[in-house]
Amino acid sequence: MACDVWGGKLDAYLDGELDSAEAGELNKHLRGCGACAADALERVQVKRAVAASGKRYEPSAEFRARIIKSVAGELPTSQKRDLGHPSGRAWKWWVLAVPALSVLIVSLLVNFYVERGKARRQLVYSELVDLHVGTLASASPVDVVSTDRHTVKPWFQGRIPFAFNLPDLAGSEFTLLGGRVAYLGQAPGAQLIYQVRKHEISVFIFQDQGPGMGVPSTPLRALSFNVENWSQNGLRYFVVGDVNADDIQALSKLLRDAG
Amino acid sequence: MKVTDNRLPAATFEELAVPLFDQLYNFARWLTQDTSEAEDLVQETYAKALRGFSSFQAGTNFRAWMYRILRNSFLSSRTGLKVTAVFDEEGAEGVPAAADATTPESLYIEQANRQIVQDALAELPVPFREILLLCEVEEMSYQEIAETLSIPTGTVMSRLSRARKALRAMLRQRLKGGRHGV
Numbered sequence: 001m002a003c004d005v006w007g008g009k010l011d012a013y014l015d016g017e018l019d020s021a022e023a024g025e026l027n028k029h030l031r032g033c034g035a036c037a038a039d040a041l042e043r044v045q046v047k048r049a050v051a052a053s054g055k056r057y058e059p060s061a062e063f064r065a066r067i068i069k070s071v072a073g074e075l076p077t078s079q080k081r082d083l084g085h086p087s088g089r090a091w092k093w094w095v096l097a098v099p100a101l102s103v104l105i106v107s108l109l110v111n112f113y114v115e116r117g118k119a120r121r122q123l124v125y126s127e128l129v130d131l132h133v134g135t136l137a138s139a140s141p142v143d144v145v146s147t148d149r150h151t152v153k154p155w156f157q158g159r160i161p162f163a164f165n166l167p168d169l170a171g172s173e174f175t176l177l178g179g180r181v182a183y184l185g186q187a188p189g190a191q192l193i194y195q196v197r198k199h200e201i202s203v204f205i206f207q208d209q210g211p212g213m214g215v216p217s218t219p220l221r222a223l224s225f226n227v228e229n230w231s232q233n234g235l236r237y238f239v240v241g242d243v244n245a246d247d248i249q250a251l252s253k254l255l256r257d258a259g
Numbered sequence: 260m261k262v263t264d265n266r267l268p269a270a271t272f273e274e275l276a277v278p279l280f281d282q283l284y285n286f287a288r289w290l291t292q293d294t295s296e297a298e299d300l301v302q303e304t305y306a307k308a309l310r311g312f313s314s315f316q317a318g319t320n321f322r323a324w325m326y327r328i329l330r331n332s333f334l335s336s337r338t339g340l341k342v343t344a345v346f347d348e349e350g351a352e353g354v355p356a357a358a359d360a361t362t363p364e365s366l367y368i369e370q371a372n373r374q375i376v377q378d379a380l381a382e383l384p385v386p387f388r389e390i391l392l393l394c395e396v397e398e399m400s401y402q403e404i405a406e407t408l409s410i411p412t413g414t415v416m417s418r419l420s421r422a423r424k425a426l427r428a429m430l431r432q433r434l435k436g437g438r439h440g441v
Contacts, residue, residue: 011420015394017401046427047395053376054396057288059281063298067280067305071273 003029003036010036014043124184125240129225131182132202132240135191141200142178142193152179152192160188164205164235167258173197174251194251201241201251208236228252232259272312275321276305282397283329289392290333290385300336304329323399323406330389330407342385372434379429387422394419 144155149166182191189206226248229238288297333339
């Protein structure tokens with residue numbers, strides 16, 4: 001279909017109002033068409049700007065009390081209580097909205113925006129990608145520096161509320177660099193850094209409960225990072241790296257077999 | 260904040276209506292552009308909704324119902340009559356006729372531009388402002404917006420499209436030459 005046809009559907013697409021078949025087609029078109037992708041990006045930016053700017057006014061405490069009283073007063077059977085401010089919605093996807101520099105990133109971003117159903121998973125993934133990138137950018141990426149799993153694993157004892165097994169890497173391309181304690185949704189977990197052909201991969205292990213853990217176990221490509229995750233023995237594993245999906249899968253298999 | 264239908268039979272008005280308070284106030288404040296008018300409008304909305312709650316049909320959308328009451332109250336208020344009387348939907352989208360070519364870079368909007376966006380929103384005609392707020396801030400579906408505004412879904416789409424075009428034109432003009440462009 002031509003650009004002008006798709007152009008007319010961009011808004012509905014970004015508002016999540018296209019059916020999945022059409023959305024898929026349009027998404028495919030965006031990946032190949034720089035002009036439409038740029039147009040979509042502009043629309044996303046305006047949407048985001050309005051969403052943020054539109055949340056502008058807060059009622060005064062006094063007015064809130066007055067309304068709550070009037071509502072509760074009219075219905076003596078209902079319990080009066082302070083509902084306070086509504087909990088914030090998932091505005092954290094903002095953190096993902098990095099300035100997009102290429103058509104690929106634009107279309108991934110746009111795609112992300114549309115697939116709100118995946119937002120939760122994306123949120124977790126984006127936090128993990130942030131953690132991964134942040135760790136590698138740090139002057140001291142790991143707190144326990146060792147290629148020996150028998151050194152790294154005991155280091156975590158007493159630092160995190162669970163234990164895990166690490167694979168024997170003999171005969172594989174992977175090297176263990178070390179580990180550190182990481183936090184996801186305020187829960188402590190282990191972050192292990194592995195290396196394969198000069199690329200670092202983070203393996204995150206958290207207890208499989210608590211915030212953000214209800215993510216489906218499917219691989220995902222998030223903004224040029226490959227992410228794999230699965231649940232095993234009450235632990236949730238995430239493998240994050242900028243290497244190709246095969247390497248991620250290979251390391252995941254080693255960890256699965258060990259766990 | 261979604262009100263799910265299966266809660267309705269047991270839910271009291273208070274349980275359903277109080278969680279909407281902050282959003283309704285924000286919406287009212289945007290419509291009226293005045294704090295005390297916004298408070299009056301929200302208060303009137305809650306009073307009307309409470310009186311009419313027995314006629315509210317379980318299974319229909321409570322949020323859309325509340326917004327509809329608020330909006331109808333606004334439209335019949337003095338300010339509401341004034342600001343909507345002269346609105347010409349077809350003609351309104353052209354608000355400052357800026358360069359038509361879409362240069363995506365020109366609209367790179369940062370946090371720092373929030374004031375510009377807020378000013379532009381405030382200047383949009385009310386029908387455009389309200390539909391953008393319902394869509395972007397309240398994240399209502401087209402169907403919900405249609406219920407709230409009592410218009411067909413097709414009109415929701417065309418009005419949204421016009422509203423966005425008008426807003427983009429305003430933003431483009433205001434951001435033009437600013438250092439915020441990429």
